[in-house]
Amino acid sequence: MMSVEPIAGDGASEDGAAQKPRRSVQGIVVSASMSKTLVVKTERLVQHSKYRKYVRKHTKYYAHDEMGEAAVGDLVEIETCRPISKLKRWKLKSIMKMAPRDYAPSPQEMAREVVEDGEE
Numbered sequence: 001m002m003s004v005e006p007i008a009g010d011g012a013s014e015d016g017a018a019q020k021p022r023r024s025v026q027g028i029v030v031s032a033s034m035s036k037t038l039v040v041k042t043e044r045l046v047q048h049s050k051y052r053k054y055v056r057k058h059t060k061y062y063a064h065d066e067m068g069e070a071a072v073g074d075l076v077e078i079e080t081c082r083p084i085s086k087l088k089r090w091k092l093k094s095i096m097k098m099a100p101r102d103y104a105p106s107p108q109e110m111a112r113e114v115v116e117d118g119e120e
Contacts, residue, residue, distance in 0.1 A: 026096065027043075030060070032065070062085075062087040079091060
């Protein structure tokens with residue numbers, strides 16, 4: 001799931017040259033153990049050239065997460081940026097769906113708490 005969005009501004013920089021639109025990709029965080037770095041895995045279906053069967057392929061991207069917001073299992077959107085390190089050329093754009101956290105109550109627990117508060 002890739003999308004191309006224009007960079008903020010009117011499409012032209014101060015020197016008059018047009019900037020390339022930034023590429024964005026959605027994927028699942030598979031590792032968040034490094035400081036300010038995520039490993040995001042994206043999957044795609046590709047048709048085999050000989051057998052015409054669809055094969056699932058994946059790519060792992062290293063993305064910059066300045067605030068350390070994302071955790072393993074989150075569905076995130078990342079976008080291209082300037083090279084930050086040897087492998088990091090992506091940055092976290094948004095967290096689309098959060099995975100359950102160990103320290104956070106589940107939605108069912110939150111619903112029970114709201115119901116219990118309403119009964120009192």
